Amino acid sequence: MSDIEIWMVIILLTAATVIDRSAFWVIGHHINLPKRVQEALRYAPSCALAAIVVPDFFISDNQIITSLHNPKLIAGIAAGVFYLWKKDMLLTIVFGMGIFTLVRLYF
Amino acid sequence: MLKDWNSSLFREGFKASAPSLFGMAAWGMVVGVAMIKAGLSLPQALGMTLLVFAGSAQLAALPLIVANAPIWVIFATALIVNLRFLIMSALIAPRFAHLSWMRRTLYGFLTGDISVPLFMQRFPQMWQNEAEERDQVLYLKGLILPNWFVWQAGSILGILAGSQVPMHWGLGFAGTLAILCILLPLMRNRPGFIGVLVAGVVAVAAHAMPYKLGLLLAVLIGMAVAMWVEEHFEPVTGTESTTQGANHE
Helix, strand or coil: CCHHHHHHHHHHHHHHHHHHHHHHHHHHHHCCCCHHHHHHHCCHHHHHHHHHHHHHHHEECCEECCCCCCHHHHHHHHHHHHHHHHCCHHHHHHHHHHHHHHHHHHC | CHHHHCCHHHHHHHHHHHHHHHHHHHHHHHHHHHHHHCCCCHHHHHHHHHHHCCHHHHHHHHHHHHCCCCHHHHHHHHHHHCHHHHHHHHHHHHHHCCCCHHHHHHHHHHCCCCHHHHHHHHCCCCCCCHHHHHHHHHHHHHHHHHHHHHHHHHHHHHHHHHHHCCHHHCCCHHHHHHHHHHHHHHHCCHHHHHHHHHHHHHHHHCCCCHHHHHHHHHHHHHHHHHHHHHHHHCCCCCCCCCCCCCCCC
């Protein structure tokens, strides 16, 4: 792509962020969502977070890997258990990265 | 922001998000490196991180840029990858409907994946008076402003370091682990637990869908199933988050 084209892409991507993130903030009070939809929205953040992280645990190079030869899956499970035990996010990140690196290098 | 720093609610928001900031910086760095590796020039990469500020959409767009895909395809992909924000903002935006449209646009733009759940955990209920309103605005700023700075710092570091950063170290995984820690407490009740499970399975199964539609599909199906579980299997006690009119102070 030429320089101009890439800048056009950057402008359009910016528009995509603003539309999706800010639209409801700007015009949402004109929209009356049904009560059931509002109730369902309470589950939106957790489902969105799950949709982001779960594929990272299972998919590598567009391949689904469920075996234990998957450093991210092993480290993810270990980090999850560690977090439930210690309730400390920073420690969990350090611990999880440690396990990930160990498994990646030695298994 | 200096003025806000003196408020305890702003600092409380900052503290709540502080551990995740390490993950966000690492993730920002990975996106920064990815932009350089995709062949963007220094100004282009800086422009993209400062203007677009959406890691998952940027990562989805980069291979399309490399492949010379039509520009509208790249736009549509980013729009769909980011649609989860539209859904999540319907939950949080009503708290700030009274602010000027410029503030709403700015705060909406800065409110991402991690800020929404952290905010809703701290303030499940709509504010009822001016003092509560101020608290909620300050807490939100405490979440989103440091997050923006840290993300940009990480991303710019990645852009400048470029190919010096060894990608096989998997630094971006730190961001995934930070999100995992925010996700786990949200799974404490049965509908939340099942919703997360379903969203995760759908996201993996549908990962190859065009325009990254799998991500959106996962959110929608996860929400619907969680709602269904709540209606069919939960005893009718959980009206906590729905009775927004109730004064709980």
